[in-house]
Amino acid sequence: MVFTQVDKFSTKLSDKGDEKEGEQISHENVSEVIPELKEPPMYQVVLLNDDYTPMDYVVEILESFFSKSREEATKIMLAIHHDGKGICGQYRNEIAEMKVLQVNQHAKLNDHPLMAIMEQL
Ligand code: TYC
DSSP: OOOOOSSTTEEOOOOOOOOOTTOOOOHHHHTTOEEOOOOOOEEEEEEEOOSSSOHHHHHHHHHHHHOOOHHHHHHHHHHHHHHSEEEEEEEEHHHHHHHHHHHHHHHHHTTOOOEEEEEEO
16 A cells, blocks of 8 residues: 655545555655645734724723733733734634624624724735
């Protein structure tokens, strides 16, 4: 049985061949090992500054949706306030999308213009 692992994301497609262990594998067999899709991209969730959302509310959002400590959340909130935007965390697509939706929905329900977006890394 031929099992050629080109990298950890490769898959064996054929059982053809009966090389012994350590035996060189022919090009014919190597071509049967097709790499699977690349690792999915990561996204950063970014909070945008505005003139109206209370600072305390932003700190609460960072604590509850992004698991930041009070101290860390305060630093991030102030960085956003000064720089216009700031990174809250990095996630895979589905998780980043969910965070953005949850934050924007929460802000809307509480009548704040706070907005989260996601950016592919
Ligand atoms: N700029 C806001 C204020 O002065 C505070 C704020 C910080 C708003 C971060 C949004 O993502 C934000 N009240």
